Structure formats: structure tokens, C-alpha cells
Amino acid sequence: MITTSGLTKVYESRGRQVTALDGVDLHVREGEVFGVIGQSGAGKSSLIRCVNLLERPTSGTVTVDGVDLTALAGKSRRAGRDLRRARSSIGMVFQHFNLLSSRTVKDNIELPLEILGVSGAERSRRALELLDLVGLADKAKSYPGQLSGGQKQRVGIARALAGEPKVLLSDEATSALDPETTRSILQLLRDLNQQLGLTVLLITHEMDVVKTICDSAALMQKGRIVESGTVSELLATPGSQLAAELFPVSGAHTGPDRTVVDVTFHGDAATQPVISQLSRTYNIDISILGAAMDTVGGRQIGRMRIELPGRYEDNVVPVGFLREQGLQVEVVEETLTEETVVQGAATLLVKEGAK
């Protein structure tokens, strides 16, 4: 639905060149919620703003719903009629809502319809319908200044949907909201994604957002996508930073002569209770040191750190059993170097989130 290839954006300020995007290839499938996560300055904002060409990419192409927007834009700095029409079928929501304080909630939602040249009666009908959809039917005549942050973002979402877009871009839509409101807005986005088949591309610095609603995710660093894929693909990738942050596990060896392994469930296998089967089949006691699991559509996704008695050499057969079940198994060395690295990365992102 959204494809960028070789997307590059170089800003020039006072003779210095800053590369915000460095050859970004992104592919968002129709009907999925795709999250791009990264620290501030990683280029997320530039990326999402290049998708509807609010920002002109220095090179590379952007295709949305089969239309090459970069070709429509041409060389001119101003947005021509074709590009403007294409934009009107891409909804966008913003961190700071960007509602017109001089218009009522209903008039704000009608604005994109006015631009599309929809007649007054029809505009009014659509706006009320959308207000109902986002659960603010009683606020039509209020002004944005009278609403809470969460309500404003609902209006922002309703406005973004007015032109019946197939794609919704979300630029840190929940970053200015408290955790509870964030959850309700994410739930709304999820519902819209499922009810309307809306494709959502969102950028965020909050891992929770990705965890809550994303089907796929990409990690951005220094203007590049360093990891990308569906959540289960990421889990299946050994050493994936995103997977480690989405499903963090920890826990150290409880004593010598014990084997600690990380078991990754990536949805394609293991609908059976493998851990208890393992325990019964080989008559061993298993301790669960840590786990981060989710069940999505009856499939288990996540990671678990378990401890088996005996050295690794004694546990080759049980480990083989787990692998046979289609699980990914990694042995954790006693020094736990890997974990320290993962935790280091996690702390970085937490710090970022605190900003």
C-alpha cells in the first residue's frame, strides 16, 4: 500500500548538510498497522512527512496505493493539483492535533470536505457520522479549546478520515497524551483499521505503541531502517533488537550445572503446551525464569527464558525436542553478556521515551 524506495532527505542549513533519511526502503502492506520506532533525530518524522510529500525527498520514490507521488510532485516547490488530490486520500493525524481553534469540532471535520468541494448538507451528514464513529457525537458544537487532549485527538482522527482515505499516517499521535488516553486512542486506531480496512503507518518513540497495535514494525537509526518485518518475523530473527525490546526476558542461572535457554515462539508453531509436554516426556523439572508472551489469534508469540537441570551436554535431547516443535532455542551463556547488551539498548529507548 505504501512503498518507499531509496528515500533520501538531506537538509542544508548554513552550508552544512544533514542527512535525515539515508536510503529508506519501506513496504507497508494493505490493511496492516505498521509502526516505525526510533529515537528523536532518527529520521522518523522526515520519513512520515515524505510519505505525503509535506517534505520533498532529495531522491527516491514514494508510492501510495499504486500512485507514484514523487512523480506527481515533479520539480516544483508548490504542490500541484494532482499531488493535492492524491494527498486528500491520505489521512494524517498529528502529535499536537493541529485543529483550528476558530472552528467548532464539526467544522474542523468538514474542512477536508470543503477542500474536496463536497456540498454543505453532505458535509454536515459526513461530519456527524464521523463524530459518532470516534465517540464524540455530543461535542459537535464545542470548540477544540473546550476538549481534553484525548478528545482533540479523536477529532483529529475523524478529520483525517473525512476524505475516506485508504491510508492513515500517524505522526506521534499519542505522544502528548497520558497512558490511559493513549490506550483508548490506540484502541480506536485498531478498531478503524479492522472496521474500515484502513492501512495505518505510524511513527512513535514508545515501544508500547508498537506492542499494542502494530502488525509490523521497523526500527530506525540515523536515517536508516535497521530492522523491519512483521512481529513474528522479527521474533524469528536471531539477535533482533526490536524483538528483544518487544519481548524482553531476563533471569540468571540459579546455580552451577544448569542450562538456561531462551525459547522464542513466533506464532507459526506451538499451539500446544510445549513446556509441560517437555517436562512430562523427559521427566525433568523446568523453571521459568522470565517470559514475555502474547496470544494473538490462538497463537503464542513471545519469548520465554527457562532453566533445565544439568549441563547443556545433558540437555541436548530436550532442546532438540523444543526445536522439533518449531521453536527457536538459544542457549544463554552463564556470563549473560547477551542480556547486558539487550538491556543497554532497552535503557536507551526508555530514556528516549522519558523525553
Add this chain to the structure above:
Amino acid sequence: MTWSEMQPLLEQGTVDTLYMVLWATVVTVLGGLPLGILLVLTDKGGLLQNLPVNKVVGAIVNIGRSLPFIILLIALIPFTTLVVGTFIGPTAMIVPLAIGAIPFFARLVETSIREVDHGLVEAVQAMGGGIPTIVRKVLLPQALPSLVSGVTTTVIVLIGYSAMAGAVGGEGLGSKAVTYGYQRFDTTFMLVTVVVLVLIVTVVQLIGDGVVRLLARRGRTA
């Protein structure tokens, strides 16, 4: 001078002053508003970035603002005669008044428009809105309270200018104060004229503030 002698002079003066100021305000807004918008749009990073145009318009506005009004008044006599047919009387005074106030108002408009959150412009661009839409539906409505304040300030400046115009063949309260108060050493009449001018300015300011408050009541926190 007795009160019954003063009254017709004051009435005529007030009517002429209001007439000049009103029409000069209309012309100033019609001229200054587009100019102010142009200054914002053509500026660096603006939607219609065009630095040569911006510099030239900016320079003209600056020259207009730095000329003392009394000089402008005299310098414009040929132009005023060309437009109105005469350079004396209240109608003729509208020309220099408006030309004097347009650059001033244009700068006020520029400041007001610049204060509009750029995020709103971006939001409308993302909806597919073009520049005319952005100006009509975002910049002007969002800046409206601030623009109304600007108009109020401009009207008051014009009242001041119009008093000055009285010295150069205009009519109005200023001219009455000069002719009857200053040249005939009638201090009482002078004082009464000043009081009337103060009243007019106060009323204008009150009306302006009232309108701004009315517009701002819509809870303006984006």
C-alpha cells in the same frame, strides 16, 4: 467662544474626522491586508518563497513607514489631486491617510499571520489544500482576533494623522482645533476639541477590545 458657538464647529469637525478615518480605514485594510499576507508568503521558508519580491515589498513598506506623515501629506499633493481632483477637504485627505497607514497596517498583518501555528498550515496541506485555501481557511480566521486588534490600532493612528491633516487643508477636529483654538488663542475650545478626540479614541478602543474578546471567547487553545 460660547458653547452654542462651539457646538456646530465640534459637530462638523467630528463628522468630517469620522468620515475621513472611516474611509481611510477601509482603503488601508483593502491595501494592507494583501500586502501583509504577501510579506509572509514570499518570505524565506514561506509557501510562495520569493526573496526578490519579499525584499522589494519590504523596502517599500519600510520607506512608507519612515516618512514623517506631514511630509508624505505634502509630497502626495499632486497624486491626491490626480485621484480626487483636489487636495483640500475631507475626501481628498483619505488618499494620504490611507497611503500613510497601509505600510503600518501591513506590518501588523504580517506579525498577526506569522503567529498562526505552522502545524495548522501543514494539516491543511496534508488534506490537499492549496495556498488560497490555506490563506482563507487557516491564516485569516486563525489570526482574526489579532487582525482586529491591528485594525483598532490603525484606526487610532489614523485619527492622529487626520488631526495633522487638518493643518494642511483637511477638515475635521484637527483643523478646527488649529484654526479656532491655536490661531485665535482660544484655549477653552482647544481643550474641548482634545476632549472630543480622547472620547473618540476611547470609544474606538473599547469597541475593538470588545470584538476581540468576543472572537477569543471561542476558547482558543489549539
